[in-house]
Amino acid sequence: MVCGGFTCSKNALCSLNVVYMLVGLLLIGVAAWGKGFGIVSSIHIIGGVIAVGVFLLLISIVGLIGALNHHQVMLFFYMVILFLVFLFQFGVSCSCLAMNRGQQETLLNTTWNMMSNDTRLSLEKQLDCCGLLNTTASEAQFKIDYTLCAAPCKSKKCYTCGEKMLQHSAEVLKILGGVGLFFSFTEILGVWLAVRYRNQKDPRANPSAFL
Template identity: 30%
Template sequence: MTSETHKKSCPASAVYLLIINSLYLLLGIMVIAVVATAQGKVNVNLPAFGGIIAAWSLLVFVAFLGLYGTFGNKPGILFAYMILLGLLFLIQFSSSIAALSISSSQQQSLLESAWCGSSNATKGEIQRHGDCLGFYTNTTGINSCYGPVLEPEYCPRGCVTAQCTPDKPAKKAPTDQCEGCFDKLKPNLQRVLNTGGGVGLTFAFTMFVGIWAAWSHRRAKRAPATYREFL
């Protein structure tokens, strides 16, 4: 490779890496915001949510690493960028597959575990905002982990029962039966899993483009022969 070719190839690969990593930054921040917002609506913590958020947070860090390695002329940083991006692909791919492959029964088990592991305050907030009472419809045993939280401040305002009377007047005409919170949480959970998993799975494959671009840039820069020069 001549010196003239070397000078011409470097700017092209650098610009390509700039575009790729800027895309990673933008989409990473967007996905984290979307999943975190949706998780707040569901009001439960699930491993699939944490996996998606962790993977995309790492992607944002790796994108910064790629930009620094490219424009700081750090071949060692670029090599680390390639390795981390490859590992991130595995994490992103497995998390997305897990989110998409969760069956209805598994979703129910996850929500049951999350509900029973939540504090009464968390359950009460779900009841109040979701206009639901207890985990399942007609759950009456307050000593059961599936039972309702009966404090007036946590009673739903959209329905009235003999068990639970809200401390403030209803904003809309109440009904005489409250739906269980499971029926309110499940559609949100399914939507979040499908959206987060689908976007994550599609974007995971584009990480190969980033690895290829970094490899091309390092090759154009002629990787040093010694370990000291490499660093």
């Protein structure tokens, strides 16, 4: 059987969907790791990545079942939804890569200022840091935060929580943006392969049963 025949298309589509399942789990795992680190969860686009990962995981399962059974209806919905996932994933990935340090600082400052003192103290102890960012614009607030800070590092030298969170968020956004953008283009291949496979006849099936 030459590559491009029914069996080859079926195996290729099944393999591609297994890859999509792994990518979906990877996106969910990295995004969850990012959201679990302090107020990095305030970067809402990370929540969008988790949504992409969940949808990609679910649609890959549908595609795998549809490919194994050559199910016309499932393959049709698989093509449509996978194309929509590609558009959303492409947009989210580009947003992750395009978010600069200034935008991240703005989001962190907004979230930090909305927190109560108890929440800030708890976060400082958790991350072993004091204050958010020691900048000219927030110098007064930083002095207050540093005075109230009860983190273990205060007995020697404390890093600011903002620096720790910005470093972490930069890593998370870079990984999510790069992985998401790379694999979003393979989803176009998945759509094309599903269209081709759906229109092929199963040589083992009754020709009159083909839709």
